[in-house]
Amino acid sequence: MQEQPENWEPRIIAFLCSWCSYAGADLAGVSRRRYSPNVRIVKVPCSGRVNPFYIVKSLQQGCDGVLVSGCHPGECHYSNGNYYARRRFAILKRLLEYIGLEEGRVHFSWVSASEGDKFAKVVNEVTETVRKLGPATRLVKHSPVDGVVN
Amino acid sequence: MDLQTKLRQEARKLLEEKLVDVVIGYEDEGAPLRTTPCFITDPQDVDRLVWNPFCDHNLARYLTARKDKAAVVAKGCDTRAIVVLINENQIERKNVNILGMPCGGIVDRKKIYNHLKNGDVREAVLKDKVITVKGLEFTADLMVDDFLADCCLSCRHRNPVLCDVQIGENLPPLDVKDEYKKIKQLEESTSEERWEYFRKTLSKCIRCYACREACPLCYCQQCFTDQNFPAWVGKTTDISDTIVFHIMRAFHTTGRCVDCGACERSCPNNVDIRMLTKKIAKDVKELFGDEAGLQLEEKAPLSFYNEDDPQDFIK
Numbered sequence: 001m002q003e004q005p006e007n008w009e010p011r012i013i014a015f016l017c018s019w020c021s022y023a024g025a026d027l028a029g030v031s032r033r034r035y036s037p038n039v040r041i042v043k044v045p046c047s048g049r050v051n052p053f054y055i056v057k058s059l060q061q062g063c064d065g066v067l068v069s070g071c072h073p074g075e076c077h078y079s080n081g082n083y084y085a086r087r088r089f090a091i092l093k094r095l096l097e098y099i100g101l102e103e104g105r106v107h108f109s110w111v112s113a114s115e116g117d118k119f120a121k122v123v124n125e126v127t128e129t130v131r132k133l134g135p136a137t138r139l140v141k142h143s144p145v146d147g148v149v150n
Numbered sequence: 151m152d153l154q155t156k157l158r159q160e161a162r163k164l165l166e167e168k169l170v171d172v173v174i175g176y177e178d179e180g181a182p183l184r185t186t187p188c189f190i191t192d193p194q195d196v197d198r199l200v201w202n203p204f205c206d207h208n209l210a211r212y213l214t215a216r217k218d219k220a221a222v223v224a225k226g227c228d229t230r231a232i233v234v235l236i237n238e239n240q241i242e243r244k245n246v247n248i249l250g251m252p253c254g255g256i257v258d259r260k261k262i263y264n265h266l267k268n269g270d271v272r273e274a275v276l277k278d279k280v281i282t283v284k285g286l287e288f289t290a291d292l293m294v295d296d297f298l299a300d301c302c303l304s305c306r307h308r309n310p311v312l313c314d315v316q317i318g319e320n321l322p323p324l325d326v327k328d329e330y331k332k333i334k335q336l337e338e339s340t341s342e343e344r345w346e347y348f349r350k351t352l353s354k355c356i357r358c359y360a361c362r363e364a365c366p367l368c369y370c371q372q373c374f375t376d377q378n379f380p381a382w383v384g385k386t387t388d389i390s391d392t393i394v395f396h397i398m399r400a401f402h403t404t405g406r407c408v409d410c411g412a413c414e415r416s417c418p419n420n421v422d423i424r425m426l427t428k429k430i431a432k433d434v435k436e437l438f439g440d441e442a443g444l445q446l447e448e449k450a451p452l453s454f455y456n457e458d459d460p461q462d463f464i465k
Contacts, residue, residue, distance in 0.1 A: 052401055053374070053382050056394055073457065083455035086464065087438065091404050091452070093463055094433050098337065099397060099426070100345025109465035122465050138345055141390035 010130040012065040013058045014039045014123070017047045019077035020112045021069035027116030035120035036127040039067065046070065048081025052092045055106060059096075059139045065105050065130035069122070072110040082110070101138055104129040153251065153318045154201040157223065160249055160315050164221050165193040170247050171218035176205040182274035182283065183259040187212065199223070201317075202276055203257045203294050208412040210366035214240045221314075222246060225253035227301070227410035229310040230443030231366040234406050237448055240369055250313025252321040255295070255302030257281070260420060262297050266290065301411030301424060304329045311444055330432045336425065348393065354419040355392045357385065361423050362399060364416035367406050374398060400426035405434045405451035408443045 016022040022043050028035060044050055047070025055066050068089065070082040089108050097103050107129075109122045161173045177188035177198045185204045189212075190196060201223070209222050210231040224232060229250055235241045262271070262283065273284040279294045306329060309320045328334070336344060359375065362368045374382045375395060383398065384391035400423075407427040414423045434440050437460050440451040 053398065056397055057382065060390055060394055073461070080455065083457070083459070084452070086459055086461055087452055087455055088404075090437055090460060090463060091430060091433055092401060095397060095401060095426070095430060097341070098344060098429050099348050099393065100341055100343075102341055107465065108463060125465070139390055139393060141384065141388060144388070 004134050008135055010038045010064040010127055010135075011062070012039045012067060012123075012126060012130055013063045014041045014067040014069065015044050015047070015050050015054060016041055016111075017049075017070040017077075017082075018043050018045055020071035020075065021047075021109070021119065023113035024069075024111040024115045024119040027113065028119045029116075031116045033116055033120040035123045038127045038130075039123050046076065046078050046081035047085040048076070048078070048083075050085060052088060055092065056096075056139075059101070059105065059136060060141050062136065062140050064133070064136045065107065065126055067107045067109065067122070067126050069109045069111050069119075072112055075112060102133050104133055105136065154199070156317045157201050157249060157251070158196045158199050160317060161190065161196045161199055161221065162193050164247060165190070165196065169219075170221040172216075173199070173221045173223075173249075174209050174212050175199040175223040175249075176201065176207070176209075182271045183257065183262060183281075201251060203255065203298075204259070204276075206256045206258075206299070206412075206415055208364070208366050208410045210235060211364065211412070213246055213366075214369045216241075216245070219245050219247070221249055223249045223251060224310060224313065225251050225256070225410075226305065226307040226309050226311065227253075227408050228366075229312050230307060230408035231410060233312050233443040233446060233448075234367060234408060234450075235369075236446060237443075238406075238450070243446070247315075248310065248313040250310025250316040252309045252316070252318050253302075253305075254308065254321060255298040255305065257294055257297050258299035258415065259297075260415075261299075262292060265292070265297070299411050299415060300332075301409050301414070304331075307444075312446070330428065333425065333429050333432055337429075348425075349389060351422045351425070352392050352396055353389050355387065355396070355417075355421050356419060357387050357392060357395065358418065360416040360418060361413035361421075364412040365403070366410070366412065367403060367408075368399075374402075396421075396423070396426060400430055403427050404430050405438070405440055406442050407431055 050068050058066050076082045093106055107126045111119045164170045173190045176185040178200050179186040187207050208228050210228050236243050269285045269288055271283050271285055275282045281292045283290050304326050383395050434451050438451045
């Protein structure tokens with residue numbers, strides 16, 4: 001764990017499938033569930049739509065953590081998109097951690113439209129894990145001129 | 151009769167009987183410790199074909215763009231690449247005639263250069279399993295087996311998995327104790343150590359894309375590195391861009407890489423590319439039980455799923 005700059009807050013990008021997890025996030029909101037405000041949500045049609053590049057590129061551009069969330073297995077709006085995603089991310093997560101990305105920067109979850117509580121819990125967990133790791137440094141691309149994230 | 155003579159006979163027969171339009175094989179280009187791919191269309195030229203432990207290219211690379219009927223000289227790993235190409239509908243089985251070569255391993259000439267400590271090799275003569283290398287001020291006898299490429303040391307498919315004509319007898323399987331030994335060693339180190347290792351090896355990359363060009367399975371008409379709208383990966387040699395390129399190139403070989411080592415041998419800067427592709431092959435085997443290129447009509451592991459696939463990493 002590195003020393004954390006003052007007032008640093010983790011920046012986490014969340015790719016949520018529009019049928020389950022995004023609706024789950026919506027439910028957490030309308031139920032007035034309090035959860036960590038560190039996630040920026042990107043709505044995608046399906047977790048199977050998430051190109052591994054989205055994850056790698058988010059990390060490269062300075063996200064401290066990435067969360068991908070979709071429907072539970074068997075509940076995919078498109079029948080099987082999340083099954084494909086599951087295989088892909090199993091490989092990608094292992095590869096990223098093998099290459100030296102800290103364990104705990106990339107997260108995956110299944111959150112259904114009725115699981116507002118679970119969504120809040122997952123986001124809080126992810127935020128705390130990333131907070132412990134501190135700001136992302138590996139993989140982040142800095143401008144050669146002024147050192148800021150490109 | 152040695153394998154090279156047999157190979158030439160088969161090639162001559164194929165061309166004379168007009169069973170194929172071209173024979174893709176290796177020829178001696180005159181430079182020591184090297185061969186170069188050659189394309190033979192005239193039966194009179196078959197004597198240019200050679201077969202020796204310097205035949206290190208994966209000639210499956212040349213099959214994807216062809217419209218004609220080609221015979222190709224293929225080692226065990228090369229035949230696996232051909233199987234993947236057929237399974238991915240990149241080539242038609244009937245358009246390729248595989249001259250399968252049982253292969254005892256090929257020489258990694260970078261290992262010889264390292265051994266000679268930059269001694270300039272002017273001449274190399276192979277006899278049985280001994281290479282006599284000559285430079286300006288030295289002569290040395292080297293054993294082929296001491297300088298085999300890394301992928302050959304852990305090879306489990308020395309014989310062709312698919313061929314039309316096999317040249318020579320099957321070789322006995324190599325006694326490989328742990329195919330993934332190097333990967334496991336690295337996995338056991340800490341995250342910092344692994345990051346340091348990859349940062350170091352990948353910082354040598356000059357983004358020449360030789361690995362991509364040498365890979366028989368990198369056949370995309372437009373590679374993600376060449377796309378600029380959206381520009382998925384920066385084209386600079388900034389370490390972050392380079393690592394992202396290698397992560398994604400390796401990822402694209404998931405369940406397809408046959409570990410022929412063509413990428414690593416083609417690298418001018420000795421980047422340990424196989425440490426990425428082999429890791430993925432290991433994970434695919436562990437998670438989904440698949441191994442690429444062993445049989446026809448096999449699906450790539452990311453193109454289908456099982457309902458009970460492992461998901462302990464998902465919250």
